[in-house]
Amino acid sequence: MKLRKFPNQKITLESFLCGTPARDYIYQDTDYDKQIGNAAKMIHNADYVLIGAGAGMSTAAGAQYGGKFFEENFGEFQKKYGKGPYMQDMYYAGFYPFPDEESYWGYWSKQALLGGINLDVTPLHRLLLNALSDKKIFVLSTNADAQFVKAGLPGEKIFCTQGDYFHIQCGRGCHDKIYDAVDLFYQMDQARIDCRIPSFMVPRCPVCGGTMDMNLRKDNYFVQNAGWYESEERFSDYLSEAIDKKLVLLELGVGFNTPTIIRFPFEKLVREHDNISLIRLNLEQAIVPESFGKRAVGINADMAESIKDIVEEVKRK
Numbered sequence: 001m002k003l004r005k006f007p008n009q010k011i012t013l014e015s016f017l018c019g020t021p022a023r024d025y026i027y028q029d030t031d032y033d034k035q036i037g038n039a040a041k042m043i044h045n046a047d048y049v050l051i052g053a054g055a056g057m058s059t060a061a062g063a064q065y066g067g068k069f070f071e072e073n074f075g076e077f078q079k080k081y082g083k084g085p086y087m088q089d090m091y092y093a094g095f096y097p098f099p100d101e102e103s104y105w106g107y108w109s110k111q112a113l114l115g116g117i118n119l120d121v122t123p124l125h126r127l128l129l130n131a132l133s134d135k136k137i138f139v140l141s142t143n144a145d146a147q148f149v150k151a152g153l154p155g156e157k158i159f160c161t162q163g164d165y166f167h168i169q170c171g172r173g174c175h176d177k178i179y180d181a182v183d184l185f186y187q188m189d190q191a192r193i194d195c196r197i198p199s200f201m202v203p204r205c206p207v208c209g210g211t212m213d214m215n216l217r218k219d220n221y222f223v224q225n226a227g228w229y230e231s232e233e234r235f236s237d238y239l240s241e242a243i244d245k246k247l248v249l250l251e252l253g254v255g256f257n258t259p260t261i262i263r264f265p266f267e268k269l270v271r272e273h274d275n276i277s278l279i280r281l282n283l284e285q286a287i288v289p290e291s292f293g294k295r296a297v298g299i300n301a302d303m304a305e306s307i308k309d310i311v312e313e314v315k316r317k
């Protein structure tokens with residue numbers, strides 16, 4: 001619906017809200033067991049399951065970012081830079097204005113190892129993949145930690161739109177290649193002294209000679225390499241095939257950091273296609289559009305538990 005104004009035409013609240021009822025978002029008051037049953041039925045009846053995974057999925061599976069975990073692993077960084085607004089967890093610390101590249105990579109090599117390369121919280125991912133083994137699935141993920149692939153999902157069935165912890169790129173995105181940095185991060189980890197790496201380890205862009213950066217979408221220099229576009233194409237093929245079939249969207253721990261990648265497009269798909277339903281699992285933000293009626297289940301609970309309960313229920317069917 002376009003908001004363009006024609007002469008003498010009023011822009012109504014309905015058109016301003018793109019046709020969505022103003023009171024649409026609700027926390028469903030259906031009891032938990034019934035919600036689990038409904039979600040399991042949706043999956044049982046589906047031929048296609050498109051999983052949308054956000055940070056909440058990794059957290060539910062056991063990944064840690066802040067609190068005691070951060071103090072134990074990044075204590076020397078807190079001591080050096082102050083706890084301030086940044087050195088609280090592995091999300092905010094990445095935005096600290098590090099004084100030089102040696103300090104920058106001193107920090108990021110550690111986050112890449114702890115947050116992705118060495119992270120193994122795959123049992124929950126595995127449980128879910130096993131339960132969906134007879135479905136045609138695809139995973140759209142904003143996570144950088146590669147847990148679904150570590151759990152055995154073939155790489156061609158996942159599209160990680162925001163990059164990962166395993167690759168680096170030109171800091172100014174001067175060319176569209178990304179570079180495997182796993183070995184480099186291990187070397188940096190060994191050589192780190194006082195939160196810094198030695199100068200000779202600082203990576204340089206092989207094309208422009210400038211700085212390198214993580215291949216994570218955190219500014220507009222993010223490099224989308226050939227592999228990224230291949231994943232995009234596979235995702236597009238999958239959705240084109242599934243869109244008029246029995247398709248369930250299984251949204252796992254997607255909040256409001258980047259709702260434009262999974263959360264809002266999922267809602268749009270359900271709104272526009274009667275054959276598509278949505279299961280939204282979230283610890284605190286499982287609100288769903290009421291107008292979706294029985295085609296949406298929003299379970300506001302510990303996601304690890306919800307997933308286990310749904311899987312049990314699917315097995316029983």
Ligand SMILES: [Zn+2]
Nearest residue numbers: 170174205208
């Ligand atoms: Zn460059």
